[in-house]
Amino acid sequence: MSKSFYNFIDNEVSEIVADNLFKDERLISTPQQTAIKLSTGKEVLNFCANDYLGLANNDQIKKAASNSVVDDGFGMASVRFICGTNNLHRELENKLSKFLGFEDTILYVACFDANGGLFEPLFSKEDAIISDALNHASIIDGIRLCKAQRYRYDHSDMDSLENCLKEAVKNNARHKVIATDGVFSMDGTYAKLDEICQLAEQYDALVMVDDCHATGFVGEQGKGTPEHFGVEGKIDILTGTLGKALGGASGGFVCAKENVVKLLKQRSRPYLFSNALAPSIVKASMVALDIIENEPERRERIKENTQYFREKMAALGFSLKGNSHPITPVMLGDAEVAQKMSKELLEHGLYAVGFFYPVVPKGQARIRLQITSEHNKEQLDKAVDIFEKIGKSLGVI
Numbered sequence: 351m352s353k354s355f356y357n358f359i360d361n362e363v364s365e366i367v368a369d370n371l372f373k374d375e376r377l378i379s380t381p382q383q384t385a386i387k388l389s390t391g392k393e394v395l396n397f398c399a400n401d402y403l404g405l406a407n408n409d410q411i412k413k414a415a416s417n418s419v420v421d422d423g424f425g426m427a428s429v430r431f432i433c434g435t436n437n438l439h440r441e442l443e444n445k446l447s448k449f450l451g452f453e454d455t456i457l458y459v460a461c462f463d464a465n466g467g468l469f470e471p472l473f474s475k476e477d478a479i480i481s482d483a484l485n486h487a488s489i490i491d492g493i494r495l496c497k498a499q500r501y502r503y504d505h506s507d508m509d510s511l512e513n514c515l516k517e518a519v520k521n522n523a524r525h526k527v528i529a530t531d532g533v534f535s536m537d538g539t540y541a542k543l544d545e546i547c548q549l550a551e552q553y554d555a556l557v558m559v560d561d562c563h564a565t566g567f568v569g570e571q572g573k574g575t576p577e578h579f580g581v582e583g584k585i586d587i588l589t590g591t592l593g594k595a596l597g598g599a600s601g602g603f604v605c606a607k608e609n610v611v612k613l614l615k616q617r618s619r620p621y622l623f624s625n626a627l628a629p630s631i632v633k634a635s636m637v638a639l640d641i642i643e644n645e646p647e648r649r650e651r652i653k654e655n656t657q658y659f660r661e662k663m664a665a666l667g668f669s670l671k672g673n674s675h676p677i678t679p680v681m682l683g684d685a686e687v688a689q690k691m692s693k694e695l696l697e698h699g700l701y702a703v704g705f706f707y708p709v710v711p712k713g714q715a716r717i718r719l720q721i722t723s724e725h726n727k728e729q730l731d732k733a734v735d736i737f738e739k740i741g742k743s744l745g746v747i
């Protein structure tokens with residue numbers, strides 16, 4: 351029992367609290383949906399879930415999951431390569447490959463693991479990884495675990511990306527890969543995939559896209575940012591999550607060419623050394639994909655809701671980031687204002703979280719709202735009204 355260690359930890363925690371950066375977890379006591387109850391009994395409108403298509407509490411999906419527990423058991427109690435691969439795992443991998451237009455897919459228990467275990471088996475010190483400055487933490491960590499040369503380009507800046515590509519050529523990189531989020535989650539903005547693919551072609555680089563905030567609802571058929579930009583077939587590696595629009599439980603995946611997936615199944619450490627995804631999640635995720643293919647009206651609704659909400663908020667004078675993605679950041683600048691606003695919104699029945707440094711750059715604090723296909727007009731109007739009231743009282747508008 352090292353006293354100095356525990357003192358050190360106590361100080362660290364106190365510092366986070368003193369800096370107003372401590373993240374308190376609010377307890378909710380209902381399933382995830384557009385209106386939820388907090389453990390205090392208070393009912394609030396929910397504008398901060400990644401449940402873009404309202405599938406987290408969908409009856410068909412819940413039924414598939416509960417039936418699967420009865421039919422297929424609760425857990426696999428094994429990694430995939432020992433005795434943890436059920437027919438269902440291959441079925442879902444094939445279904446994802448077909449839906450997203452890739453040769454093959456490998457499942458992980460989270461996209462954090464998919465990104466974390468992606469780079470090290472495929473790239474080594476002869477190679478170059480060129481990464482957007484605002485990429486998700488899991489991509490950053492995955493790159494850290496790999497011996498490849500690292501290049502970081504300014505966020506969505508194509509000149510900066512081209513300079514990195516030139517630099518990598520100059521350094522005789524054997525293989526080059528550009529890594530980017532498809533949608534940047536703090537901003538609700540899209541990576542410029544069309545331009546990125548052009549540069550990749552020009553410099554003979556691969557393209558890796560993390561489409562966690564797009565799979566299922568971005569693009570005409572919900573196939574994500576490659577479909578949105580018309581660059582299907584030009585993406586070498588696509589990673590995604592089952593934990594957001596696809597039912598919101600957990601799980602991640604990598605789609606790529608067959609041999610890339612084969613090699614990942616041999617060498618990717620989070621895949622080799624971690625338990626297989628529970629069968630109930632696998633089965634229910636297949637139902638989620640069916641719903642996504644058969645119910646395009648959900649995508650229509652999320653588009654309409656997003657446009658409606660963004661127009662109303664902009665008309666009130668709020669400054670929003672992005673333009674068409676359901677992630678709708680209301681820019682406030684000051685961290686204290688964001689915290690105060692988030693607190694008062696909740697008191698008035700609207701649950702939306704404030705983000706500030708270090709999650710976003712200093713001076714760019716914001717409230718991030720996420721619109722879903724299941725918010726009804728009344729809920730959207732009520733949210734706008736609450737924002738208007740509190741925005742005025744805090745002098746934001």
Ligand SMILES: *Cc1c(COP(=O)(O)O)cnc(C)c1O
Binds near residue numbers: 531593
């Ligand atoms: C949510 C998210 C992840 C992590 O996905 P999990 O399946 O929850 O681990 C990775 N990348 C991006 C861009 C994300 O938004």
